[in-house]
Amino acid sequence: MDILRFATAGSVDDGKSTLIGRLLFDSKAIFEDQLEAVERTSRDRGTEYTDLSLLTDGLRAEREQGITIDVAYRYFATPRRKFIIADTPGHIQYTRNMVTGASTADLAIILIDARKGVLEQSRRHAFLTSLLRVPHLVLAVNKMDLVDYSEERFDEIREEFSAFASKLNVGDLTFIPISALNGDNVVSRSENMPWYLGTSLLHHLENVHIASDRNLTDVRFPVQYVIRPQRATDHAFHDYRGYAGQVAGGVLKPGDEVVHLPSGLTTRISSIDTYDGPVEEAFPPMSVTLRFEDDIDISRGDMIARPNNQPQAAQELEAMVCWMTDVRKLTPRTKLTIKHTTRTARALVRDLHYRLDVNTLHRDEEASSLSLNEIGRVSLRVTQPLFVDDYSRNRLTGGFILIDEATHTTVGAGMILDAS
Amino acid sequence: MLQRDYTTSQLDVLEAEAIHIMREVAAEFERPCLLFSGGKDSIVMLRIAEKAFWPAPIPFPLMHVDTGHNFDEVIEFRDRRSAELGARLIVASVQDSIDQGRVVEETGRRASRNRLQTTTLLDAIEEHEFDAVFGGARRDEEKARAKERVFSFRDEFGQWDPKNQRPELWNLYNARIRKGEHIRVFPLSNWTELDVWDYIRREGIEIPSIYFAHTRKVFERDGMLLPDADVVQRGDDEPLFEAVVRYRTVGDMTCTGAVQSTAGTVEEIIEEIAATRITERGATRADDRSSEAAMEDRKREGYF
Numbered sequence: 001m002d003i004l005r006f007a008t009a010g011s012v013d014d015g016k017s018t019l020i021g022r023l024l025f026d027s028k029a030i031f032e033d034q035l036e037a038v039e040r041t042s043r044d045r046g047t048e049y050t051d052l053s054l055l056t057d058g059l060r061a062e063r064e065q066g067i068t069i070d071v072a073y074r075y076f077a078t079p080r081r082k083f084i085i086a087d088t089p090g091h092i093q094y095t096r097n098m099v100t101g102a103s104t105a106d107l108a109i110i111l112i113d114a115r116k117g118v119l120e121q122s123r124r125h126a127f128l129t130s131l132l133r134v135p136h137l138v139l140a141v142n143k144m145d146l147v148d149y150s151e152e153r154f155d156e157i158r159e160e161f162s163a164f165a166s167k168l169n170v171g172d173l174t175f176i177p178i179s180a181l182n183g184d185n186v187v188s189r190s191e192n193m194p195w196y197l198g199t200s201l202l203h204h205l206e207n208v209h210i211a212s213d214r215n216l217t218d219v220r221f222p223v224q225y226v227i228r229p230q231r232a233t234d235h236a237f238h239d240y241r242g243y244a245g246q247v248a249g250g251v252l253k254p255g256d257e258v259v260h261l262p263s264g265l266t267t268r269i270s271s272i273d274t275y276d277g278p279v280e281e282a283f284p285p286m287s288v289t290l291r292f293e294d295d296i297d298i299s300r301g302d303m304i305a306r307p308n309n310q311p312q313a314a315q316e317l318e319a320m321v322c323w324m325t326d327v328r329k330l331t332p333r334t335k336l337t338i339k340h341t342t343r344t345a346r347a348l349v350r351d352l353h354y355r356l357d358v359n360t361l362h363r364d365e366e367a368s369s370l371s372l373n374e375i376g377r378v379s380l381r382v383t384q385p386l387f388v389d390d391y392s393r394n395r396l397t398g399g400f401i402l403i404d405e406a407t408h409t410t411v412g413a414g415m416i417l418d419a420s
Numbered sequence: 421m422l423q424r425d426y427t428t429s430q431l432d433v434l435e436a437e438a439i440h441i442m443r444e445v446a447a448e449f450e451r452p453c454l455l456f457s458g459g460k461d462s463i464v465m466l467r468i469a470e471k472a473f474w475p476a477p478i479p480f481p482l483m484h485v486d487t488g489h490n491f492d493e494v495i496e497f498r499d500r501r502s503a504e505l506g507a508r509l510i511v512a513s514v515q516d517s518i519d520q521g522r523v524v525e526e527t528g529r530r531a532s533r534n535r536l537q538t539t540t541l542l543d544a545i546e547e548h549e550f551d552a553v554f555g556g557a558r559r560d561e562e563k564a565r566a567k568e569r570v571f572s573f574r575d576e577f578g579q580w581d582p583k584n585q586r587p588e589l590w591n592l593y594n595a596r597i598r599k600g601e602h603i604r605v606f607p608l609s610n611w612t613e614l615d616v617w618d619y620i621r622r623e624g625i626e627i628p629s630i631y632f633a634h635t636r637k638v639f640e641r642d643g644m645l646l647p648d649a650d651v652v653q654r655g656d657d658e659p660l661f662e663a664v665v666r667y668r669t670v671g672d673m674t675c676t677g678a679v680q681s682t683a684g685t686v687e688e689i690i691e692e693i694a695a696t697r698i699t700e701r702g703a704t705r706a707d708d709r710s711s712e713a714a715m716e717d718r719k720r721e722g723y724f
Contacts, residue, residue: 003430032697070567073559075612082430103589211427225443229476237475246440275471283426287439324587339592399590408596410586
């Protein structure tokens with residue numbers, strides 16, 4: 001059994017909570033005491049139906065205001081897979097939450113109300129999904145029961161959305177007509193839409209192939225922590241020196257020739273260690289400890305790659321940045337802390353090329369700043385080289401966060417472009 | 421040649437993520453500690469810590485906030501496990517906080533030291549100058565926790581501000597704090613109760629005996645089975661009876677209920693949990709029942 005992480009974007013109106021509620025219900029991930037609590041609260045508030053959003057909207061302020069203000073993580077499993085849902089609010093003022101939820105997602109579900117068709121917010125969700133390079137996108141055309149399960153209506157929406165999506169970087173796009181309320185095509189195929197020849201949503205989630213979405217080509221191992229036992233659990237490890245980290249790309253094997261960055265020195269992997277014994281190969285997302293044949297000075301923040309396939313050592317970065325704070329704006333000359341893989345440095349915003357309208361994709365080249373939830377293309381200068389790849393090639397070596405130097409809060413998320 | 425399919429099992433993915441989180445903390449903070457109660461989640465967390473730094477010993481101390489109302493079997497396990505690992509165990513005592521006048525003991529039948537723990541915990545964090553504190557909380561436990569970050573920022577009062585949390589993207593964790601502030605770190609955030617048990621089975625990890633079915637004198641209150649113990653105040657209208665029970669969670673005796681069960685092995689527990697229709701906190705924790713937002717309110721004050 002493996003794990004699929006997926007993000008859902010939308011508002012209560014789209015039937016998102018109903019859909020999640022149904023997936024949780026039918027996979028028995030909602031428990032009686034949770035359901036009773038939700039039923040009690042719905043009744044107290046005078047709501048006629050059981051408001052399933054109360055399951056996910058856990059904070060006092062959310063329940064009081066009837067809104068979702070943050071990313072909620074929900075869990076369920078079927079015999080085939082474990083699922084982690086990053087449930088994010090859909091409104092434009094929560095763009096940063098959707099960006100956060102999409103950053104780790106293997107798949108995104110965008111819900112469209114069949115009566116309303118493709119709206120501005122559907123286009124925004126699709127754009128953010130593509131910006132964050134979520135490998136699989138499902139467009140769930142919901143409330144099909146309210147359009148008489150019309151194939152024609154479904155086709156119209158599919159054509160309109162496909163035309164828009166062709167302008168984006170959407171890897172794998174699947175359209176599924178559903179009724180979350182009635183359960184049509186959610187868990188099993190619906191008899192109400194014999195014209196639909198695809199699979200149910202759950203079947204798709206259980207079977208979509210994600211193992212090859214990880215980058216298994218470019219070896220990237222950011223050194224996270226040096227293990228050098230001063231008080232070894234065993235005397236045999238007295239001279240042990242291992243480099244621990246989580247594989248960010250490629251497949252590593254003992255005997256492989258590798259290059260250490262920033263030194264550029266080459267050596268070979270002598271052993272890939274874990275608590276459970278040495279392993280014959282390591283690939284994402286494994287956390288392992290590498291040992292090398294030669295004694296090289298290696299520390300946290302360094303990168304291990306292959307001599308003939310190295311990331312860019314860059315001090316000048318081009319990136320799309322999503323700004324995540326209302327405390328200050330991003331402007332040219334802003335100084336920030338940047339964290340990229342295991343390396344932390346200082347960064348200076350050299351230029352803001354344009355601000356992107358996330359609804360229309362219009363580029364405003366006159367813009368002089370980015371405010372909360374705004375996205376723009378930025379040039380950064382960094383105090384020490386970062387070992388980067390295009391975000392489109394590797395999300396782990398292409399993504400970074402920006403931290404405010406005064407408040408220490410995370411104020412931005414960046415995706416590297418043109419790492420060459 | 422057959423193309424290898426690099427599929428990774430859910431437990432391997434969760435373990436790799438938790439190890440990454442632990443190493444990140446060890447690398448970025450000066451004085452971390454790991455909250456170890458002898459409960460199953462903290463036991464799993466301890467195993468992850470062993471794995472993350474092997475063959476070096478775990479590079480931070482363990483701490484237990486002891487209400488003085490814990491089960492003997494759990495305290496015995498806590499001490500033995502810490503000794504086996506050669507780890508330093510700090511015991512922060514709620515009784516000491518009471519004796520020093522930092523907190524006042526609740527009175528009455530429902531008196532519990534659950535809430536008093538927060539002061540003891542925060543005092544200990546301040547005394548030892550811990551800047552990162554590992555907790556075994558999971559997001560599937562409770563809905564306020566469903567929105568908490570893996571690296572959860574606490575201000576100088578130890579408070580959690582749910583509306584002002586740091587965005588957390590990819591596997592990049594923001595470890596920046598000022599002196600006096602700290603980060604609560606939850607490496608098991610993405611684990612479910614079933615994942616924890618599957619992992620205990622896979623790894624063959626020992627757990628305290630009270631997790632398995634045993635005969636115990638109990639009484640019923642609010643649909644929960646509370647134990648017969650000196651520290652639990654029982655009314656005349658709450659008769660004792662013998663039952664075959666086990667604990668799904670391990671906490672303070674005054675507010676942790678047992679469930680009727682005959683599960684005597686980890687396999688049987690997994691079967692039981694897979695079929696159960698009640699969450700573990702709903703079944704066994706009086707502390708979460710006081711209101712819709714009980715957990716959120718306690719967490720805001722600095723609770724685990």
